[in-house]
Amino acid sequence: MSAPGAASGDASLNLVQLRAMIDRGRTEDALKKLDVLAAEKPVQAGVYRVRGLALYSLNDFTDADVALTSALKQDPHDEESAQLRGLTLFRMGRPADAIPLLESTSSWTTQTKIDPNYVLALCYIDTNQYDKARAAFATQYGFAADSAAAYLLAARMLLRRDGLPVAQQFAARALELDPQLPLAHLLLGEVALAGEHLDTAIAEFEKERSRNPLDGSIYDRLGDAYSRSGDYTKAQQSLQRALLLEPNSTGPYILLGKVLLKRQDPASALMYLERAEKMDSSNYITHSLLGQAYRSLGRTGDASRETEISHKIQAANEPKLETLH
Template sequence: MATMSLRVWAACSAVLFCVSVALAQVPAPKVQSEIQRGLEALRRGDYTTAEELFSGALKTSPTLAEVRANLGLAYYADHKYAEASQAFRTVLQQDPSLKSARTFLPLSLAAQGQCEEALPGLRRGFASNPDAKLRRDLGLSLERCLLQTRQQADADEVIERLLALYPDDGDVLYEAGQMYGKLSSELYLRLLKVAPHSARGFQVMGQVAATEGNWQKAVDAYRQAIQTDPNLPGVRLDLAIQLLVHSTDPGAWKEALSDLNAELQINPMSPEAHYEIGEIYRKHDQLDAAAAAFERAIRLRPDFVEARMGLAKALRQQGKSQEAVSVLETTRKTAPDDAGVHYLLAQLYRELGRPADAEREEEAFQKLQKSPQ
């Protein structure tokens, strides 16, 4: 059973205090007992028990907004972001002034990729929240949502502000390094200096080793990162990719699939994880599951060319060449310079008896192959 991270506990502590004070106003001893045991479960990171106890108290006393806020926090800490969002929405209907719900609703929405709705609350919270650790989390979520909604200039401002406020924070340095390609080496070196044995530090060590071609060292570093922080987003995806690309163990794909599913428990809005799962299923002839995974990746990132090509390949393997063509013809409009799209389209057109279209795509492919990169 995972213990609650210091960051989550720091964020939750103010709300837990409010409920502890409010217990004196709750008349039913059973409700008081459920709330108190729920708080204890939340403190020790037993989120399932906390959810059950808070839900039980709310069945008896559904108007306790603070208790519902704690239920939302339990869901949030348990990566059940849709349930957390619903809980916080209900809280705000009952008590629009409750600060915890106003803070954690946008965080929950951002974790689901619902950035357009989350952005106003994230902006407001990052600008004014007095809790330093919670403000940091609001800023990181704000930066990711700004990038997702293609607001690069605003994202730059947020990451610069985060670096000014938290110059030695591992997650801030990591996110900045991811965003600033030309500055990433300097930022990563600072991260390794200030937090060499942190989860992010191990993750960067793994990425450096992978870049150098030392995949086994990369795998070892990623596993150290997971051991240090089991809830670190992104690292299980990194690990799975190394196993899929380099491992000679015939069962490595099963370990990679397990890692990818675990990644989605932490970060369900990762299009890359859905894509890699789709590729695993496609290569092992589980084509319905593959197509479903690719479609999830595309919904999360409509311009994800590799996921569209994966879907087209899965449809082709199912004998649905015309559907595959439809997928790729749409992709060609948004990625006209992708040689792989033209090559696969040429093959499909030939299979469908469309030689003129196939020749056109082959010419486009050859032209792109000869073009300087």
């Protein structure tokens, strides 16, 4: 007859093996074994937690939430289950419910895969708690919450989530705290560009260019802003400068192709767009512009092919909820 300690050890070892199966992509096989373990009475410690992880990995967030809630009832101090349930609730579109869990477990554990401070900051953004979001991002990066760097970082993250007014306020505050802060004018320009305030965007990009003249991304943004404003000569000049500084980036090649099409120069546009396609064949915009260039040159067969490729890539990349696990 096995000793109780040996049985407990065997159960723990089994859960370690099941977790390893999940990490290796054999989640459904692991879940079948976990379902058997979850049906036992009493349920072994850790079974609900690993079952919740398996369900989360399969994007079954509703059942994952049930399993993780059971895990926390079994052990209220289970930090991994609390973090994972917070992440699950965020993925379910319930950021307000996720916040208390993530606030209580914002430190890393041995099993942490996604920085809880990052998800907590996103939850704060989604509930319009922008100062708390700034503090959470600052903690993630090791900045003081009220520092210029923290304001600029939060502004960058807010821009990604289309929070333009607050992003502008935070980037401006960063400059007030540190007028020489690198990339602050670039970010202010990107916020203005996203809001189609083209004159402001150009002015901010020029300020950044004077401070950081060898950053190719600045010329890329300038080219985009000039192109949108209809100044294709300055756009072309800026984008060619970007190419020299960032020869391995597809962005300037694509934008330059677009500008040259606007300037009725499809032959030159084709040269840059074909280069962009060789560097990255999965960008639907490149194929769409290639289709336009070929059509302008009378190459209708090539134009149809590129347009079809563009549509297929775009259809395959319809917006989906990103997997953070």
